[in-house]
Amino acid sequence: MIKTENLTFSYTGLRPYILDGIDMEIKDGEYVSIVGDNGSGKSTLVRLILKLLKPTRGRVETTANRIGYVPQRSDFSGSGFPITIYEMLASYMKLLKIYDKRALDEILRLVGLEKHSGALAGSLSGGQSQKALIARALLGGPELIVLDEPSSGVDNDSQRELYGLIKKLNIEKGITIISVEHNLEAAVANSTLIYHLSGGRGHFCTPQNYAAEYLNPGGKENKNA
Amino acid sequence: MLNYDFMRNALAASLFVSILCPCIGIFLVLRRYSMIGDTLSHASLAGVTLSLLCGQNPVLGAFIFTSLSGALIEFLRGYFKKHTDLILAVVLSLSVGTAITLISSGKLHANADSFLFGSVLTVTRTDMILIAALSLVSVSALIFMYHSLVYIAYDEEAAVIAGVKVKLISYIFSILVASAISVSIRIVGVLVLSSMIALPVATALQLGKGFKCTLILSIIFSIIDIMAGLISSYYLNVAPGGFTALVSAAVLALVLAAKQISSAIRTTATARHTS
Numbered sequence: 260m261i262k263t264e265n266l267t268f269s270y271t272g273l274r275p276y277i278l279d280g281i282d283m284e285i286k287d288g289e290y291v292s293i294v295g296d297n298g299s300g301k302s303t304l305v306r307l308i309l310k311l312l313k314p315t316r317g318r319v320e321t322t323a324n325r326i327g328y329v330p331q332r333s334d335f336s337g338s339g340f341p342i343t344i345y346e347m348l349a350s351y352m353k354l355l356k357i358y359d360k361r362a363l364d365e366i367l368r369l370v371g372l373e374k375h376s377g378a379l380a381g382s383l384s385g386g387q388s389q390k391a392l393i394a395r396a397l398l399g400g401p402e403l404i405v406l407d408e409p410s411s412g413v414d415n416d417s418q419r420e421l422y423g424l425i426k427k428l429n430i431e432k433g434i435t436i437i438s439v440e441h442n443l444e445a446a447v448a449n450s451t452l453i454y455h456l457s458g459g460r461g462h463f464c465t466p467q468n469y470a471a472e473y474l475n476p477g478g479k480e481n482k483n484a
Numbered sequence: 485m486l487n488y489d490f491m492r493n494a495l496a497a498s499l500f501v502s503i504l505c506p507c508i509g510i511f512l513v514l515r516r517y518s519m520i521g522d523t524l525s526h527a528s529l530a531g532v533t534l535s536l537l538c539g540q541n542p543v544l545g546a547f548i549f550t551s552l553s554g555a556l557i558e559f560l561r562g563y564f565k566k567h568t569d570l571i572l573a574v575v576l577s578l579s580v581g582t583a584i585t586l587i588s589s590g591k592l593h594a595n596a597d598s599f600l601f602g603s604v605l606t607v608t609r610t611d612m613i614l615i616a617a618l619s620l621v622s623v624s625a626l627i628f629m630y631h632s633l634v635y636i637a638y639d640e641e642a643a644v645i646a647g648v649k650v651k652l653i654s655y656i657f658s659i660l661v662a663s664a665i666s667v668s669i670r671i672v673g674v675l676v677l678s679s680m681i682a683l684p685v686a687t688a689l690q691l692g693k694g695f696k697c698t699l700i701l702s703i704i705f706s707i708i709d710i711m712a713g714l715i716s717s718y719y720l721n722v723a724p725g726g727f728t729a730l731v732s733a734a735v736l737a738l739v740l741a742a743k744q745i746s747s748a749i750r751t752t753a754t755a756r757h758t759s
Contacts, residue, residue: 328642
């Protein structure tokens with residue numbers, strides 16, 4: 260369970276706030292997509308949940324002992340860094356104090372990267388990179404995985420595969436998913452709940468209601484709605 | 485050459501330095517902090533001049549002053565988040581100012597020039613033991629913190645989420661950088677020290693391997709650079725630091741050329757295969 264109370268944030272600590280008094284509760288096993296315009300505070304909200312940022316006011320509580328994080332690929336300074344997928348995962352395992360290498364092999368198989376474990380992280384395609392980051396997030400058996408725009412820079416076929424994997428983790432392993440989404444079609448198709456952020460505040464709605472209220476038939480947000 | 489005590493000391497000390505420098509350098513280069521090496525090597529000169537003023541061991545003085553400068557850089561990073569280059573300018577001014585003032589005062593108990601350019605003649609047995617001890621402690625600390633350092637360089641946020649104490653590790657790392665620099669200035673000198681930290685790593689990076697392999701290749705290139713530089717400088721009667729920097733640049737150029745040629749051969753072979 261993740262609960263925020265009066266969660267308020269700005270980088271200066273002063274108004275205008277990026278997030279202004281967010282009260283939200285996400286139950287275990289949910290798949291929540293956070294949507295909203297550019298600059299609406301989606302990534303800030305998940306960074307506060309991950310405790311990478313300190314709230315200006317309010318608080319975040321989580322019952323998850325281990326949280327996996329899949330960062331935005333554009334934020335990810337991996338390309339050009341001399342590290343193989345296996346090294347990237349093995350080093351992270353050591354940081355989490357996991358010493359069972361079979362867990363690593365099993366996760367590589369689960370995300371379908373077992374044949375790419377020796378490849379350099381920067382040499383992978385967009386879809387494969389995201390899978391590698393999901394594999395890293397899966398180390399240590401997380402109860403919650405937070406993803407920041409998982410489909411950015413990923414082609415359509417790989418997107419389908421990627422969302423299939425995320426959904427599988429949610430349904431079969433019961434992992435709670437919080438995903439910042441620009442891909443509204445994917446948000447509606449996969450989530451159990453949608454959290455819409457606008458003007459520093461947010462509200463939950465079902466994917467069906469969100470689609471009816473905000474989306475045009477093509478999956479694009481209807482700004483006039 | 486090996487009949488001389490000073491040369492045996494210099495070769496042994498160089499071996500330690502050639503292992504330690506790329507071990508530190510790979511993390512500095514990959515965090516885009518190569519210029520910290522340059523700043524801290526100038527800070528070490530201030531430490532050397534202060535030690536010579538007080539009649540103390542210059543390597544130890546360099547280590548203490550460089551460690552403090554490294555810690556100061558880490559501390560100031562919190563205040564100059566968007567202008568980290570300014571921090572280097574501040575520490576560089578402070579260090580060079582201290583060194584030049586002390587050297588020009590004429591009150592030093594020995595000549596500081598050998599630390600500027602590096603000189604095998606200055607490596608005493610005591611220095612060699614100190615260099616060996618600092619190198620061993622530093623490499624052991626690096627092995628102990630290896631995975632944390634890899635992740636701080638690769639993806640700092642992921643390291644934070646995994647529970648790595650990034651600030652603490654960064655402070656310890658700055659002490660290790662100080663250690664590498666203070667043990668190296670005897671051999672290569674302050675002015676070209678940053679090349680020993682960055683160039684073997686830059687050369688190894690051209691080969692496009694994983695982290696461990698790149699680290700091992702950096703050490704191999706570093707040993708080649710320093711040993712070739714040291715031995716050649718002995719016969720050419722020039723400062724080892726300067727010549728080592730030239731050898732490092734030449735090895736990098738050779739690897740780049742070999743990479744270009746191999747890529748051209750592969751392209752030709754693929755074109756032939758396709759046609």
